[in-house]
Amino acid sequence: MDPYDTEGDESERPLLRRGQDDKVERAPACCSARYNLAFLSCYGFFVAYALRVNLSVAMVDMLNATHHASPNQSSSVCPAHPSPARPKHNHTASVYDWDSETQGWILGSFFYGYILTQVPGGYLASRYGAKWLMGLGILGTVVFTMLTPAAADLGPGYLIAVRVLEGVGEGMTFPAMYAMWSAWAPPMERSRLLTISYTGAQLGTVIALPLSAEICFYLDWTYVFYLFGAVGMVWFVLWAVLVHNKPSTHPYISEKEKLYITNSLKNELSTTVSHIPWRSILTSRPLWAIVVAHFSYNWTFYTLLTLLPTYMSDILGFSIQQNGLLSALPYIGCAIMAILGGQLADYLRETRQYRTVCVRKAFSIIGMIGPAVFLVATGYTGCNYTLAITFLTISSALGGLSASGFNINHLDIAPSYAGILLGITNTFATIPGMVGPVIARSLTKNNTIEEWQTVFYISAGINVVGAAFYTLFGRGTVQPWAVPRSYTEGLLVDSQ
Structure with missing residues (x-):
């Protein structure tokens, strides 16, 4: 066990020097x-x-x-959903002869x-x-x-x-x-x-x-x-x-x-960022827990972002041009759940009945395993359009809860270096955007429901692995390398 890991003290002191923070009056x-x-x-x-x-x-x-x-042709697995014909306006913009590659x-x-x-x-x-x-x-x-x-x-x-x-x-x-x-x-x-x-x-x-x-x-x-x-x-x-x-430079x-x-943050922020503890950052288990979770979540997110219109067109018979709202529904659900989840997460932490790490892990588990379950279920809805869209929307909506899980955890473990930590995790989390859709498209060459079931299973499996890894190694307290040395020493004395 790392002697600097003070996670066990968080139930009594979820923030560093909680007693001082209690005296700070909240601003409206x-x-x-x-x-x-x-x-x-x-x-x-x-x-x-x-x-x-x-x-x-x-x-x-x-x-x-x-x-x-x-637009009148359809090669979808399910019966197409034609929209009312609209006259095509005269366009003067250029068009190009680009092949699929x-x-x-x-x-x-x-x-x-x-x-x-x-x-x-x-x-x-x-x-x-x-x-x-x-x-x-x-x-x-x-x-x-x-x-x-x-x-x-x-x-x-x-x-x-x-x-x-x-x-x-x-x-x-x-x-x-x-x-x-x-x-x-x-x-x-x-x-x-x-x-x-x-x-x-x-x-x-x-x-x-x-x-x-x-x-x-x-x-x-x-x-x-x-x-x-x-x-x-x-x-x-x-x-x-x-x-x-x-806040100190804001004139209004x-x-x-x-x-x-400033008072609520004074014990969490390092007094200087001229020296960045790269070695401690790159060997931090809590950081790598976020990396794995971020990578896993983004695999599903980017796969849906780039291929949802394709699935709706080739399998369900919908076109994004004809049914923009249907394509947007999963993201509307995600946005709503993200905001509501943020309110709930902070409420649970404020009551002090739940440690920060418990809140982050709970929201990550629900926000990653929940989408995995409904994504797999989508592959078995056949041509039941209503059920397919409902499951895809629920999947993305539950994913919005992860915004209050691993996604914010950078600020919990190292607020002084949160930008750097996010840069590291987002670098790995961008890889799914580059390779995930390519792999998914190579698996769906014939656009059969069975092929798409495989894509959904892969995304769901990656999500579950990410949630499990984060649950094991995620932390909710400021790490010792992220705070001033003089205070870190005091913290160690206090926790021994």
């Missing part, structure tokens, strides 16, 4: 700077994910009509840039502040998104380069935001604030998928990139004006809220 949530930050960052992640997924819809209109089937490279190129900046993003945010790293990361993604039509005209190589650069910019956003929350989120409000913040990712997916299809129909595919880019520009202006790195925060945040 309404109109507070920390909740303003939560909603602005939610808007930011909405933009980030809208820009990430809109190409998959626009691609349909970017291709020469001879390269994909007519080229399309695959274009759609997957984002992740090759995204994986490069995870760890550097966390490191730079810890050293130089998260505000501008987050802001400029999304601004870069916005700019390159608006250049997408011009790049496509120049050739697929240019479009791939633009998508890689979008990934580079967006790869810094999650680590930067974790670094920002390390200074802004009081320990007992972490689940609430972070789930509000990261629900933007789900909303971006929910809204961008059907809305991109409508923009393509009524205008043309180029406007998908121009309009979402404009929404991103508005976000950047608000972010630049209203957001500050720390109330003194009561500033004291509440």
Whole structure:
């Protein structure tokens, strides 16, 4: 047993020096700077994910009509669900003769840039502040998104380069935001604030998928990139004006809220990040527990994100263009459960009847094994469309609970280095986005229900393994290498 592991003391002292924190009076949530930050960052992640997924819809209109089937044709396993015919508007945007391999490279190129900046993003945010790293990361993604039509005209190589650069910019956003929350989120409000913040990712997916299809129909595919880019520009202006790195530098925060945040965090944050304990970080079992859980959860998430439209079209007979709401339902469920789960998780921790580690593990188990069960069940619904959509929605909704589990745990074990830790775990968690859909597509060449059952079993199995590993090795207290040395020594004396 690690002598620095003080998990056993958490029931009596779930936060470091709980007695001092008890004296801090909570500042109201309404109109507070920390909740303003939560909603602005939610808007930011909405933009980030809208820009990430809109190409998959626009691609349909970017291709020469001879390269994909007519909307009236159906090769689905189940009877098709035709929508009322609508006259096709005259479009002046260019179309391209890209084969399926080229399309695959274009759609997957984002992740090759995204994986490069995870760890550097966390490191730079810890050293130089998260505000501008987050802001400029999304601004870069916005700019390159608006250049997408011009790049496509120049050739697929240019479009791939633009998508890689979008990934580079967006790869810094999650680590930067974790670094920002390390200074802004009081320990007992972490689940609430972070789930509000990261629900933007789900909303971006929910809204961008059907809305991109409508923009393509009524205008043309180029406007998908121009309009979402404009929404991103508005976000950047608000972010630049209203957001500050720390409560101590915020000019409009109330003194009561500033004291509440800084006093609740003063015993958890290292006084300096000039020296980063890389060896301790990379050999930390609690960190690797999060890595495995994050990788496992994302395998299912990215498989569904990229292949759900395919499953609905090829098996169930639905088209994402015709039924945008049906494709969005799983993400709506995930967003709702993430927010509700955040409220419940912090309530359970505030009552002090449950240790932080118990809450994180319970939410991770439900948020990973629950989706696995309903994902497997989906494969046995046959052509019962209602039941299939219901099971897929329940699966994704339960997955939203993991946002209050392993997903926030970085801030529990090392708030000073949360951005770096998120960069490390998200690097591994990006790999499923690169290989998971490729493997799933190679297993479903004939688009039979049996092949899709295999895909669902693989995703479910990986989820269960991740949940089990995190349950064994996850922790809920600040690790000794993440706090000032003088205080760590005091903690060891106290716990002996």
